[in-house]
Amino acid sequence: xxxxxxxxxxxxxxxKLVTIAITYILLVSLMGCGGRDSDADESYSPAxxxxxxxxxxxxxxxVTVQVSSEIEELExxxxxxxxxxxxxxxxxxxxxxxxxxxxxxxxxxxxxxAESRSGLTMNTRxxxxxxxxxxxxxxxxxxxxxxxxxxxxxxxxxxxxxxxYASVSTVNLGFIRQGAGMAGGLLNDDMMTIAxxxxxxxxxxxxxxxxxxxxxxxxxxxxxxxxxxxxxTTTAVRLLLNQAATVEEALDLLGQYDLHASMNYMVHxxxxxxxxxxVAVEYIDNEMVxxxxxxxxxxxxxxxxxxxxxxxxxxxxxxxxxxxxxxxPSMTQxxxxxxxxxxxxxxxxxxxSTEWSIVFDQSALTAAYYHRENYEVxxxxxxxx
Numbered sequence: 001x002x003x004x005x006x007x008x009x010x011x012x013x014x015x016k017l018v019t020i021a022i023t024y025i026l027l028v029s030l031m032g033c034g035g036r037d038s039d040a041d042e043s044y045s046p047a048x049x050x051x052x053x054x055x056x057x058x059x060x061x062x063v064t065v066q067v068s069s070e071i072e073e074l075e076x077x078x079x080x081x082x083x084x085x086x087x088x089x090x091x092x093x094x095x096x097x098x099x100x101x102x103x104x105x106x107x108x109x110x111x112x113x114a115e116s117r118s119g120l121t122m123n124t125r126x127x128x129x130x131x132x133x134x135x136x137x138x139x140x141x142x143x144x145x146x147x148x149x150x151x152x153x154x155x156x157x158x159x160x161x162x163x164x165y166a167s168v169s170t171v172n173l174g175f176i177r178q179g180a181g182m183a184g185g186l187l188n189d190d191m192m193t194i195a196x197x198x199x200x201x202x203x204x205x206x207x208x209x210x211x212x213x214x215x216x217x218x219x220x221x222x223x224x225x226x227x228x229x230x231x232x233t234t235t236a237v238r239l240l241l242n243q244a245a246t247v248e249e250a251l252d253l254l255g256q257y258d259l260h261a262s263m264n265y266m267v268h269x270x271x272x273x274x275x276x277x278x279v280a281v282e283y284i285d286n287e288m289v290x291x292x293x294x295x296x297x298x299x300x301x302x303x304x305x306x307x308x309x310x311x312x313x314x315x316x317x318x319x320x321x322x323x324x325x326x327x328x329p330s331m332t333q334x335x336x337x338x339x340x341x342x343x344x345x346x347x348x349x350x351x352x353s354t355e356w357s358i359v360f361d362q363s364a365l366t367a368a369y370y371h372r373e374n375y376e377v378x379x380x381x382x383x384x385x
Contacts, residue, residue, distance in 0.1 A: 062368075062377075062378045063378065065156075065379050065380065065381055067158050068081070069083070069084070071155070077154065077371070078154050079173060081155065082158045082160070083157060083197060084160040087159065087164075087194075087197050089198075089242055090164075092235070093229060093231075097229040098230055098260075100232065100262070103232075104232060104234075129146055130146040130148075130318075130321060131145045131270040132144050132339070133210075133270075134329070135276065136330065136333075136363065138332070140274060141208075141276045142331060142359055143204065143358075143360040143362060144336045146340050146343060146344055147356050148345050148352050149355040150353070151353065155173035155192070155196055157196050159241075161242060165206045165209075165241065166385060167205040167241040168367045169200035170202050170356060198235060199234045201213055204362065204367060207273070209241070209271070209274070210270075210273075211237055214298055215265060217298065217309075217311050218310070221261060222261035222264075222267070222283040223258075223264070224259050228256060228258045229257050230259075231257045232259075233267055236257070240253060240254075246277065247272065251279070251290060254269075255288060261283075268282040268300070269281040272362070274362040280296045280301050282306075284302055284304060289302040294325055295318055295322050297315070298311055321343060333361065333368060337357065337359055340359070341375050344373050346373050356372075357373075365385075366382050367380070367381040
């Protein structure tokens, strides 16, 4: 690609970011919300196996999704899109990263296009999750993930950056909203997709590296302060998806940056690779601690005075998954789905739901999504190298 063509592509990306910055507020939520989205249709049942244009029906309850650059709604509250090209993330890191979500916004607005200024903000709240890694009966490994939340909109983003690995990740689209007091329609697909690239909550890349962000209910915060460049929670996820092939590489990368958890909420990461290595990365007194574990929910695993701090229900979900893996040390994709179902929110009588469940096949590089606890319908995404 010529230098002129490359500059034109970058400028095209920058112009999209400017339009976002001028017109809209981006509410990227990492940590749950206090109520249901006001525009959510609570009477909607997601149990339709029907598919829109661009998808292929594999069987009654399985759909393979052909993703395009236009956001496609697969069912109410569940959409997908493909991004290919310059994502600006290498420049973000080269410029020192960001200590806060607001600094991520400043990068998107000021660094990529200096003419634009305000109109973009990021906020965070709380969520619960369950993740586990297990051997695949058909060879390789599987990684299961539940995202527990109130009713919201999910966007699956398949990304093919010019610099970095291809990946599939998930964003809470319900937190991308029109800016206060601004007229006009919703963000167009290009704008929405660019914003979403910096806000993944989980994902898998073309090397089979999986990552999930899980909250811990604790008053402590993560704000490392050295001379290293800075990253926030969601940009840490993007960093690993773009650059890490193994758990070892992921840990090395995280060690090169100061992490600042968004809105000062405590989180930890579940990371697993295609060779079956799986760890929890926690931050105790701003020091990164690594614990080898196939299961992670929402309490500290690291030895010491913090161990066990978290919600009582997260302990229950952890125990259920630990017993399940002990009884079935290797599973099929369907068995991982059933294990996720066993710890989904409908089992606990709470107002939240499991908004999405994912089974990542780390060898086949497929992601099977189940939306809002409807485990009868699977949407399959394929990462192509």
